[in-house]
Amino acid sequence: MSALPAPSESAVRRALVRAERGVSLDAVEAETLLHARGLGEGEPLDRLLTAAGRVRDAGLASAGRPGVVTYSRKVFIPLTHLCRDRCHYCTFVTTPGQLRAQGKAPYLSPDEVLDIARAGAAMGCKEALFTLGDRPEDRWPVAAQWLEAHGFDSTLGYLRAMAIRVLEETGLLPHLNPGVLSWEEIQRLKPVSASMGMMLETTATRLWSEPGGPHFGSPDKEPALRLRVLEDAGRSAVPFTTGVLLGIGEDYAERVDAVGAIRAAAQRHGHVQEVIVQNFRAKPRTAMAAHDDLELQEYVAAVAVTRLLLGPKARVQAPPNLSDSTELGLLLRAGVDDWGGVSPLTPDHVNPERPWPNLEELAKLSDYAGFELRERLAAQPGYVQQPEPWLDPRVRPHVSALAGPDGLAVEGRTPVGLPWQEPDEAWTSSGRVDLHVEVDTVGRTGDRRSDFDAVYGDWSELRDRTTSARDGHSTALAAGDREVLAALLHAESDPAGLTDAEYLALLGADGTDLENLCALADAVRADVNGDDVTYVVNRNINFTNVCYTGCRFCAFAQRRTDADAYTLSMAQVGDRVEEAWAAGATEICMQGGIHPDLPGTAYLDLAREVKKRQPGIHLHAFSPMEIVNGAARTGLSFRDFLTELKAAGLDSIPGTAAEILDDDVRWVLTKGKLPTATWLEIIGTAHEVGIPTTSTMMYGHVDTPAHWVAHLRTLAALQDRTGGFTEFVLLPFVHHNSPIYLAGVARPGPTVRENRAIHAVARLLLHGRIDNIQTSWVKLADAGTKAVLQGGANDLGGTLMEETISRMAGSENGSLKTIAELEAMAAAIGRPARQRTTEYGTPSAERIATARSDEGRARLTLSTTPR
Numbered sequence: 001m002s003a004l005p006a007p008s009e010s011a012v013r014r015a016l017v018r019a020e021r022g023v024s025l026d027a028v029e030a031e032t033l034l035h036a037r038g039l040g041e042g043e044p045l046d047r048l049l050t051a052a053g054r055v056r057d058a059g060l061a062s063a064g065r066p067g068v069v070t071y072s073r074k075v076f077i078p079l080t081h082l083c084r085d086r087c088h089y090c091t092f093v094t095t096p097g098q099l100r101a102q103g104k105a106p107y108l109s110p111d112e113v114l115d116i117a118r119a120g121a122a123m124g125c126k127e128a129l130f131t132l133g134d135r136p137e138d139r140w141p142v143a144a145q146w147l148e149a150h151g152f153d154s155t156l157g158y159l160r161a162m163a164i165r166v167l168e169e170t171g172l173l174p175h176l177n178p179g180v181l182s183w184e185e186i187q188r189l190k191p192v193s194a195s196m197g198m199m200l201e202t203t204a205t206r207l208w209s210e211p212g213g214p215h216f217g218s219p220d221k222e223p224a225l226r227l228r229v230l231e232d233a234g235r236s237a238v239p240f241t242t243g244v245l246l247g248i249g250e251d252y253a254e255r256v257d258a259v260g261a262i263r264a265a266a267q268r269h270g271h272v273q274e275v276i277v278q279n280f281r282a283k284p285r286t287a288m289a290a291h292d293d294l295e296l297q298e299y300v301a302a303v304a305v306t307r308l309l310l311g312p313k314a315r316v317q318a319p320p321n322l323s324d325s326t327e328l329g330l331l332l333r334a335g336v337d338d339w340g341g342v343s344p345l346t347p348d349h350v351n352p353e354r355p356w357p358n359l360e361e362l363a364k365l366s367d368y369a370g371f372e373l374r375e376r377l378a379a380q381p382g383y384v385q386q387p388e389p390w391l392d393p394r395v396r397p398h399v400s401a402l403a404g405p406d407g408l409a410v411e412g413r414t415p416v417g418l419p420w421q422e423p424d425e426a427w428t429s430s431g432r433v434d435l436h437v438e439v440d441t442v443g444r445t446g447d448r449r450s451d452f453d454a455v456y457g458d459w460s461e462l463r464d465r466t467t468s469a470r471d472g473h474s475t476a477l478a479a480g481d482r483e484v485l486a487a488l489l490h491a492e493s494d495p496a497g498l499t500d501a502e503y504l505a506l507l508g509a510d511g512t513d514l515e516n517l518c519a520l521a522d523a524v525r526a527d528v529n530g531d532d533v534t535y536v537v538n539r540n541i542n543f544t545n546v547c548y549t550g551c552r553f554c555a556f557a558q559r560r561t562d563a564d565a566y567t568l569s570m571a572q573v574g575d576r577v578e579e580a581w582a583a584g585a586t587e588i589c590m591q592g593g594i595h596p597d598l599p600g601t602a603y604l605d606l607a608r609e610v611k612k613r614q615p616g617i618h619l620h621a622f623s624p625m626e627i628v629n630g631a632a633r634t635g636l637s638f639r640d641f642l643t644e645l646k647a648a649g650l651d652s653i654p655g656t657a658a659e660i661l662d663d664d665v666r667w668v669l670t671k672g673k674l675p676t677a678t679w680l681e682i683i684g685t686a687h688e689v690g691i692p693t694t695s696t697m698m699y700g701h702v703d704t705p706a707h708w709v710a711h712l713r714t715l716a717a718l719q720d721r722t723g724g725f726t727e728f729v730l731l732p733f734v735h736h737n738s739p740i741y742l743a744g745v746a747r748p749g750p751t752v753r754e755n756r757a758i759h760a761v762a763r764l765l766l767h768g769r770i771d772n773i774q775t776s777w778v779k780l781a782d783a784g785t786k787a788v789l790q791g792g793a794n795d796l797g798g799t800l801m802e803e804t805i806s807r808m809a810g811s812e813n814g815s816l817k818t819i820a821e822l823e824a825m826a827a828a829i830g831r832p833a834r835q836r837t838t839e840y841g842t843p844s845a846e847r848i849a850t851a852r853s854d855e856g857r858a859r860l861t862l863s864t865t866p867r
Contacts, residue, residue, distance in 0.1 A: 005327055007032045012044050019308055023690040028307055033111070036301050039330075041775045045297055045304075052304035052335035053500050054225055059312030061336060063381070065406065068368050069332065070315075070376040071357070074127035074341035075120030078158060078349045080107045083133020085179075085218035088287035089248060089280065092350045093133050096142045105135070106146045107155075114160045117170040120345050121415045126402050127170040127194075127378040129341050130159060131349065134179035134220040153637070156185055160635055162422045171415030175241070175341070175378040180220040183675050187632035191392040192420070194378040194399055195273060197241030199721055200226050200234075202252040203261050214248045214288060222431040223597075225263060234269025235671055236593050237389040237548075239379045243276025244303050247294035255302060259309050266314070268619035269671075271390075274315040274338055277303045279322055281567065295325060300334045307335025319355040320362060328362075332369040338376075339366075374408050375863040379406025392632075393597050394420055408564060457852040484513040495524050495764040496716075500709050503657075503765060507705040509755050511814045513758040514756060518791030527852060528771050529794040532834040533826035536799035537819065537843075537851045538587035538620070539580035543606065544566045547593025549625065549671045552740040558593075567595065570609050577613040580801065584851025587798065587838045590621040591654060600633025601642075604648045611649035618651045618838045620694075624682040625674050626655040638685050646691055651685050652726070652838055656694040660703045661714045667742065668702050672746070680718055687724025692839060695770065699731040699758060700750030701740065708758055712765045719769040726839055727772035727795060730759055732779045755784055756791050763792030772840060777825070778816060796822050821849060 005017075015029040016036070025033070036044035061067050083093040099106060108116075109519040117128050137144035137155055148683055156178060163174040173194040180198065181189070190194060201215075203223045208215040215221035233240040240792055244258045259275075263569075266272035279294040307316050318331045342356050361371040377399060383390040384399055384407035391399055398418055404410045407684040487502035498506075509517045544557050544567040558565035568576075577588055588610055592598075610619050622630070622645065631641040643652075659669050661676045683693050695715050719725050732755055735741040735748040750758070763773050774795040777785045785796065799817050819835070826833035835851065837843050843851075850856045 003096065005634045007035055012036055014048050015817070016051070019048065022055075023307075026309055026589050027253070027260065028254050029251045030305050033305050034252045034255065034298075034306070036304075036504070039297070039610070045301055048301060048304045049330070049333040049335075051827065053305040053333050055307055055312050056316070056335040056337050056470060059314070062312060065374070065381075068369055068374050069337050069339065069371040070374050070408065071339040071359075071362065072127045072175075073125045073340045074129045074175070074343050074377055074378075075116050075347050076090075076341075076343055076346040077113055077116050077130050077164075077166075078145070079113070079130055079132040079162065080136055080155065080373055081133065081241065081349075082106055082136030082140050084135050084139035085220050086216075087218050087221065087630065088214045088216075089291070090285060090350075091283045091286060092459055096140055106140070106143045107150075107158065109160065110165060114165060114169055116346065117166045117172050120171055120343070120590075121170045123344050124414060124417055125343065125345065126173060126375070126413075127175050127341055128166045129175050129177065129378075130162075130163065132159065132179075141534070146444070156181075157635075160189060160192050163189075167192065167395070167418065167420045169417045171398060171401065171417045173378040173395075173398060173402065177241075178227055180225055181232070183236070184678055184681075185235045185636070186232055186238060187227075187628055190236060190637060191394055191633055191635075193457075193774055194395055195239040195241065195380075195383075196233065196758070198226065199245060199276065199278070200230060200242050200247040200262060202250045203227070204250045204259045207249050227265075230262070230272075231269075232675075234265055234271040237269075238271055239273040239383040239390050240271045241274050241276065241317075242272060243274075243278055243410050244280050244302075244306070245280060246299065247280030247292075256305070256309070259306050263310055266310070269767055272314070273383060274340070275306065275310060275318045276317045276319065276340065277306050277336075278319055279787060281322055281354065283351075293763075294556065296323075296330070299323075300327075300330050300497070303334040303336060305776060310713055314366055319348075320357050321348055322351060325357060325361065325365060327370045327460065328357075328365050332366070332371060332719065336717045337712050338343065339373075339795075340831065355563060369431045375411055376408050377503050382841075383407075388596060388793075396429075405801065459832070481513055484509045484517070484524050488513070488516055489519055491764050495520075495558055495767040496769070499766070500706075503709045503712075503761055504705055504762050506764070507708065507754075509757055510753055514753060517760045518756055521763040521792030522790055524763055525794050526774070528767070531831050532794070532841065533796060534772075534790060534794060534834050534836040535796040535819075535822045536587050536798040536836055536838060537583070537585045537587050537847070538838075539576060539583075539585050541568070541573055541576050541588060541590040542799075543590060543592040544595050544596040545593050548596050549594050549670070549673045551673060552738075552745075553710075570605065573606060574609050574613045574794040577610050578616065581858070582598075582850075583619055583801070584847055584849075584853070584856040585617065585799070585801075586843050586847050587618045587620050588799065589654065589800075590619065591623050593771075594625060594629050598633075600630040600636075603630040604644060606651050607645060607648035614725050616796075619649055619839050621650055622653045622656060623654055623656040624679050627653070627682050628674060633664060638682055639689060642682075642686050642689050642691060644721075646689060650691065653683070653691055653693040655683055655693045655725070655729075658696045660707050661697075661711045662707050665707055666704050668745070673776075676714075680714070681722070684718055684722050687722035692724050692726050694729055694774075695719075696729045696731055697762075698731040698733055698753065700745040701735075701738075708761070709765070715818065716766060716769050719766075725770050727774050727778065728762055728766055728770045729774040730762060730793075731754075731776055734779055752784065752787070755780060757786055759788040760792045761829045777822075782825060784823055788799060789826070789831070790829055795836075797826065818857065 011032050015032040018029060019194060025141045033048055036048045038045050040046060057368050060068060080095045081092060106364055117383060135155060137147055147158060149179050156712060159178055176196045178188055178191045205223050207213040208221050230242060242262055262272060262275055279299045281293055282289055282291050293321045315338045316336050317340045318336045320328055342359060342361060348354060348356060366373040379382060387396050402409055402413055404413060483505035486500060487505045490498055490502060506517055546560055546565050546567055580588060607619055607632055631638050634641060658679055661667055663676050665683055697711050733749045739748040741748060772795050774791045775788045775793040776786050776795050777796060823833040835843055
């Protein structure tokens with residue numbers, strides 16, 4: 001079972017020496033050590049176990065609990081035994097016919113779930129391990145029928161509801177193990193669980209793709225799919241359990257590769273709370289019933305190598321019921337420091353033939369090996385002690401009720417049900433609630449968040465990843481005049497019909513070529529929009545800048561304890577709406593950070609507050625990331641949450657959080673907070689339910705012109721399908737206070753030439769699809785704004801009244817433009833200005849008159865006056 005010939009004894013000795021010296025092992029050395037055998041003193045396996053144990057002991061000492069091995073006292077809740085997969089070794093999964101023969105329903109009923117949980121709580125259990133098959137409704141009609149009859153849209157929807165009931169009625173902490181999840185599904189389940197998990201099992205694709213393989217015919221066992229889940233869990237800051245399954249046909253090199261993939265994800269995100277090294281046990285009545293179990297020395301060697309590869313900080317777990325009690329001491333010698341979940345009540349439904357060890361006996365065996373056995377919670381101690389951003393605010397009180405100061409469980413404490421609900425305390429203001437004023441009059445407290453390095457991660461890797469992108473960018477700008485001329489000639493007859501290569505050539509235009517490009521884009525603009533330069537009288541309300549998504553480009557986001565953090569009360573939001581209406585505004589543009597304590601219903605409450613104060617004002621609010629947050633916190637689908645928002649008063653959505661619609665770029669910028677597919681899904685769904693949106697692109701950081709063209713193509717394709725975009729807004733990267741710039745990863749924003757070229761190319765490529773191209777005076781200043789208005793743009797955006805996001809990033813162009821100032825910019829280039837509504841209609845005579853009245857002008861400037 002090795003990709004390489006069995007190594008020589010000398011090769012094993014050399015690898016052992018490196019392991020004993022604490023040197024990082026490469027893949028070949030790790031594979032070599034998997035061959036170590038012999039438990040006699042000084043023999044290879046004995047030396048390997050000693051080296052692994054030494055690494056484990058260092059990690060426990062660093063964690064402040066030397067000599068402590070942990071376990072979680074749990075109940076096992078098998079929500080359903082149905083599954084769409086066909087793993088060849090599994091006895092957990094059954095069929096509807098077998099369930100009927102046993103007199104069982106496709107799913108446990110809510111009462112059955114609670115009976116198990118209550119019995120476990122009475123016995124001192126603190127974890128409810130929910131296990132279930134992957135998406136059984138996709139394979140078994142009876143599963144879909146049961147869910148529909150009980151009012152659930154999916155198995156995961158039912159799982160979420162049962163997790164809430166267990167929290168509320170028993171106090172047990174749900175650990176959810178539903179298999180493969182999408183990024184959106186992780187967001188829905190995080191608020192109802194202390195932790196989640198999914199075994200990676202193996203990265204050997206052949207075991208899934210080839211007939212006869214143990215995972216053949218199981219769509220959810222594709223390694224690439226499971227690796228994506230592991231990444232998404234990390235990007236979502238979920239304490240996550242994963243691991244490898246050994247002995248199912250993988251070779252030694254594939255074992256090392258799987259552990260390496262887990263290690264890489266853990267290093268990127270810090271979310272892998274424990275790694276299970278599970279040994280295959282053949283089960284009767286399965287396709288692999290005759291397959292040999294993993295031999296003991298081979299298994300413990302794999303555990304030891306896993307420990308060495310993962311290092312001292314990792315928690316390495318071996319299921320104690322899958323080994324004989326006499327073998328547990330060997331596992332501890334091999335570097336194990338956690339026994340996983342052990343139940344005094346329910347069997348291991350995945351391995352029912354292997355009963356859990358008695359907890360007293362497990363404690364004695366651990367003690368005999370020199371370790372104290374301590375109870376932990378479903379989330380490992382590190383995540384309990386530092387709950388943000390790992391534990392959702394609604395789950396945190398349940399965890400705190402069972403945790404001691406060391407993050408471990410309080411032994412003997414009985415769980416008690418607590419309400420799972422949105423925070424019901426009054427939403428009150430805090431912090432510098434006039435920061436949009438104070439950032440100019442008082443200044444920022446500093447140019448970085450207080451937890452800069454911890455939040456944003458390893459900058460050296462990002463610098464390496466972006467170097468080649470910047471080199472490619474420089475090359476792109478060297479496009480020759482001949483290519484630009486050919487592209488311009490093509491664009492004259494078919495502005496939206498150029499190839500990607502032609503648009504890229506235009507983005508490299510300079511000198512006379514650039515002037516010709518801008519003139520052509522300006523002519524297209526005139527044909528579509530006429531000469532009017534439009535603007536809207538609006539007010540920005542950034543209701544909080546507390547945000548825990550950790551976007552690397554953002555200087556706006558603050559932690560609760562940061563000096564610049566603030567949250568507006570509902571009354572303060574309403575007062576700002578009143579002030580805006582008195583100034584003649586027709587629009588409120590409202591967005592905020594992803595505040596960990598903000599209930600999902602807050603978005604609905606904000607919309608109602610705006611409409612309660614001024615029913616006639618247009619509410620343009622909530623980025624796609626906020627939609628994700630609200631939907632996850634309320635448990636609603638995106639469609640249902642958007643429908644609720646529309647009913648509450650939401651009129652349109654800003655298409656922000658788009659950045660660059662390329663997941664490689666998005667990972668560098670945002671740590672993957674919102675994948676491209678999810679952004680497109682939310683925006684497309686909004687269009688389908690009758691909510692128009694804008695579209696945006698933030699450019700000039702770690703991206704290249706090729707990314708810009710692809711971004712525009714993506715928007716064009718969505719507009720072809722839904723027709724819901726009202727405008728395209730170009731947002732140059734403001735670098736001054738941006739963490740990713742301060743770390744030397746991003747460049748200092750786009751050049752003047754690039755600003756002109758991308759506005760012009762956007763006008764051409766989106767021609768016939770999105771009529772309005774908006775420029776950002778906040779980011780470009782007067783001169784830059786006038787330049788792009790003469791090169792394809794037709795809209796100035798709004799008066800804003802208060803603008804915090806760009807100002808925190810270091811923009812020096814103010815927070816307000818009066819009507820007179822906006823119209824002066826248009827007049828300076830010989831064009832008339834026209835006030836518009838959000839959707840490019842004409843405001844009522846009353847609104848126009850109010851905005852231009854002496855009182856309206858005074859109200860307009862009031863928002864930027866120190867109070």
